[in-house]
Amino acid sequence: MSHDEYLSFDSTELSEEAIPQPNLTTERLTLRPFWEADAEQVQSLLQCREIAANTISIEHPYPAGAARIWINTHQKKWQGSEAAIFAICENTNTHTPVGAIGLEINAKHENAELGYWIGESWWGRGYCTEAAQALVDFGFSTLGLKKIHAHFMAKNPASGRVLRKIGMEKEGHMKSHIKKWGIFEDVIFFGTVRS
Numbered sequence: 001m002s003h004d005e006y007l008s009f010d011s012t013e014l015s016e017e018a019i020p021q022p023n024l025t026t027e028r029l030t031l032r033p034f035w036e037a038d039a040e041q042v043q044s045l046l047q048c049r050e051i052a053a054n055t056i057s058i059e060h061p062y063p064a065g066a067a068r069i070w071i072n073t074h075q076k077k078w079q080g081s082e083a084a085i086f087a088i089c090e091n092t093n094t095h096t097p098v099g100a101i102g103l104e105i106n107a108k109h110e111n112a113e114l115g116y117w118i119g120e121s122w123w124g125r126g127y128c129t130e131a132a133q134a135l136v137d138f139g140f141s142t143l144g145l146k147k148i149h150a151h152f153m154a155k156n157p158a159s160g161r162v163l164r165k166i167g168m169e170k171e172g173h174m175k176s177h178i179k180k181w182g183i184f185e186d187v188i189f190f191g192t193v194r195s
C-alpha cells in the first residue's frame with residue numbers, strides 16, 4: 001500500500017473503506033491500536049507521578065475516565081490522517097500495554113510529532129527506543145512523511161537519549177518555553193528528515 005493512500009483520507013468522510021491502522025512488530029514488541037478495554041491499564045500506568053512530571057500535558061493525578069476518553073479519540077484521528085497512536089505491548093502479552101507511542105500528523109506539511117511514555121516498571125529495557133525506531137520507519141516508509149520531530153523538557157535527558165539513539169538530531173533549545181506545575185521549563189527540540 002502506498003503512502004499516498006494512507007495520507008489521502010478525507011477526515012469528513014469516515015467510512016468502512018478507511019484503511020485500518022496496522023500492527024507494527026519488532027523483535028520484542030507489538031505496536032497495535034489501543035482498544036477501549038485498555039483503558040484500565042492506561043489509567044493505572046498513568047498514575048505514576050514521574051510520567052506526568054516529564055510530559056507536557058499528562059496531569060497528576062491522572063483523572064478518572066481520562067484514559068477511555070483519550071482512547072476513543074484515536075480511530076477518528078487515524079482515519080482523518082491526524083494521528084497514528086499505538087499501544088506498546090510485549091510480544092509475549094499483546095493484550096496488556098506497557099506504554100504508548102504516537103505520531104501527531106500535520107498532513108499539509110507532511111511532518112509529524114513523535115510522543116511516547118513507558119510504564120515505570122518497564123523503563124531501561126530499550127523498549128521506547130525499539131518502539132520509536134519502528135514508528136519512525138513506519139512514518140517515513142508507509143505514511144510518506146518528510147520530517148518527524150519531537151520535543152522534551154530539558155530536565156528529562158532520558159527522552160533525549162531515546163531520540164539520539166534513533167538517529168534524531170538536536171534542532172533547538174527554547175528557554176522557559178512551557179510552564180509545568182508552576183515552573184518554567186526549557187524545552188529541547190529534535191528532528192529527523194527523510195533522506
Ligand SMILES: CC(C)(COP(=O)(O)OP(=O)(O)OC[C@H]1O[C@@H](n2cnc3c(N)ncnc32)[C@H](O)[C@@H]1OP(=O)(O)O)[C@@H](O)C(=O)NCCC(=O)NCCS
Binds near residue numbers: 124158159162
Ligand atoms: C523517557 C522514557 C519514555 C524512556 O523509556 P525507556 O523504555 O526506559 O527508554 P530506553 O530504555 O529505550 O532508553 C532510555 C535511555 O535513556 C537513558 N537514561 C535514563 N535516564 C537517564 C538520565 N537521567 N540521563 C541520561 N540518560 C538517561 C538510558 O540509560 C537509556 O540510554 P542507553 O540505552 O544509552 O543506556 C521513559 O522513561 C518514560 O516514559 N518517562 C516518562 C514519560 C516521558 O518522559 N515521556 C517523554 C516525554 S517527551
